[in-house]
Amino acid sequence: ATVVLLLSILSLAAGGKLLVVPVDGSHWLSMREVLDGLSLKGHEIVVVAPEISLHIKPTKDFVMKKYPVPFTQEDLDHMFWRMSHKIFEEGPFLERFFKMYEQVKNNSAFFLSTCTHLLYNKELVRYLEESKFDAVFTDPVLPCGQILAEYLSLPSVVFLQQMPCGLEFEATQCPNPPSYVPRIFTDLTDHMNFLQRVKNLFFDIPNYFLCDFFFQPYAKLASEFLQRDVTVPDLLRQASVWLMKLDFVLHYPRPLMPNMIMVGGVNCAHKKLTQ
Numbered sequence: 216a217t218v219v220l221l222l223s224i225l226s227l228a229a230g231g232k233l234l235v236v237p238v239d240g241s242h243w244l245s246m247r248e249v250l251d252g253l254s255l256k257g258h259e260i261v262v263v264a265p266e267i268s269l270h271i272k273p274t275k276d277f278v279m280k281k282y283p284v285p286f287t288q289e290d291l292d293h294m295f296w297r298m299s300h301k302i303f304e305e306g307p308f309l310e311r312f313f314k315m316y317e318q319v320k321n322n323s324a325f326f327l328s329t330c331t332h333l334l335y336n337k338e339l340v341r342y343l344e345e346s347k348f349d350a351v352f353t354d355p356v357l358p359c360g361q362i363l364a365e366y367l368s369l370p371s372v373v374f375l376q377q378m379p380c381g382l383e384f385e386a387t388q389c390p391n392p393p394s395y396v397p398r399i400f401t402d403l404t405d406h407m408n409f410l411q412r413v414k415n416l417f418f419d420i421p422n423y424f425l426c427d428f429f430f431q432p433y434a435k436l437a438s439e440f441l442q443r444d445v446t447v448p449d450l451l452r453q454a455s456v457w458l459m460k461l462d463f464v465l466h467y468p469r470p471l472m473p474n475m476i477m478v479g480g481v482n483c484a485h486k487k488l489t490q
Contacts, residue, residue, distance in 0.1 A: 230257035231349035234369070235277070236333075236360030237262060239269045240295060245460060246354060246374055251276060261346065263339065265329050267291055282336045284329050294325055311400060319429050327432050330359035334366075334440050343367060350455075355383075358430070361450040362437045371453060374478075376460040380426035381419075383459075383475075386451035390470040393419055397467060405467040 235250065237243045250260055260277035265284040269291060273279040298318055304311065334340065344367065351371040353360025356378055364371040377383065384391035393416040397403040401418045403411055430447040437445050455474065462479025471477070 230259060232259045232347065233261070234343065234346070234348040234351045234363070234367075235260060235262040236351060236353040236363055237264060237271060238354040238357050239264075239271055239291075242354045242356065243268075243270045246352075249374065249458075250352075261348070263333060263343070265332070269295055280339060280342065282333055282339050284332050286325065286328070291325070294322060298322060316425060316428075319425060323429055323432065326357050327436065330357065330362070330433070331436060333359060334362060334436070340366075355451055355454065358433050358437070358447050358450050361453065362433075362440060365437075365445070365450060365453060366441060370455040372456045372458060373451075373454045374458045374460070379429065380422040382426065382430075382448060382451060383457065386448050386454070387457060387472045387475060389472045389475065396469050398422070405469070 230253075233253065235246075237246050250262075254260055254276040261280060262271070262277050263280045263282065264271040266281045267284055267286060267288050267290075271279075304314065343363070348367065348369055351360055351364040351367070351369050353364070353371060353373055355361055355373040355375055361371060361373075375383065381391050383389070394407065394412045395405060397405060397407070398415050398418045399422075401415055403415055407415060434446050437447075437450060457472075457475040458478050459471070459475050460479065461477050463477075465479065
């Protein structure tokens with residue numbers, strides 16, 4: 216009887232089976248830190264990733280399932296190089312906005328193509344259906360993982376710092392007042408006078424055009440794949456837990472919802488620095 220009781224307790228503590236749909240670049244480096252910890256706790260982890268990637272490489276800590284994509288390593292490296300230079304350029308807001316718009320336009324073709332080739336890889340999707348995962352762990356800045364979670368009817372945990380256009384606030388119905396929460400590119404703080412609040416409000420308007428351009432193809436792809444009309448906010452609303460790479464030391468205070476959990480400090484892989 217004692218042995219049976221102990222075995223039943225161990226079964227309750229057994230690790231789960233996690234499907235991971237990552238985003239390449241620095242997004243993956245911070246997610247990899249979390250996956251290493253989950254692997255040590257006995258969870259079975261399966262990562263789906265394109266054959267061509269910047270940082271997503273196989274390791275002994277998880278199973279890697281790769282799928283083909285229609286671009287080369289040189290194409291991908293050049294795209295990330297251009298994006299990194301555009302992000303850190305200085306200049307007037309309108310100039311930065313149009314440069315960012317053009318960069319998003321160029322990058323979106325890569326990301327959308329990657330997602331399309333994942334969803335319509337019948338052999339891989341069949342494997343995912345048969346694997347009986349417990350949950351999906353994904354970075355929602357590209358909603359491909361959320362589309363898969365919806366298709367497989369699995370709960371999802373999302374891992375992010377922030378989303379374009381504040382979609383995380385819309386999806387979680389979290390307050391995001393422009394009189395209090397500074398918008399990107401404004402250089403404002405959470406303490407603003409009246410004119411700064413007006414400026415903050417105006418800076419918020421162009422984001423809707425950027426987001427509509429970037430995310431509308433994903434809504435169309437999701438609707439075709441799931442065979443029903445869905446929007447990207449609809450997909451994001453299904454997320455069970457939002458792990459936010461924020462803390463109130465490096466970031467300004469902002470409202471959060473109960474399922475938004477701050478995990479500040481998990482931002483990139485640890486490296487030993489030379490003296």
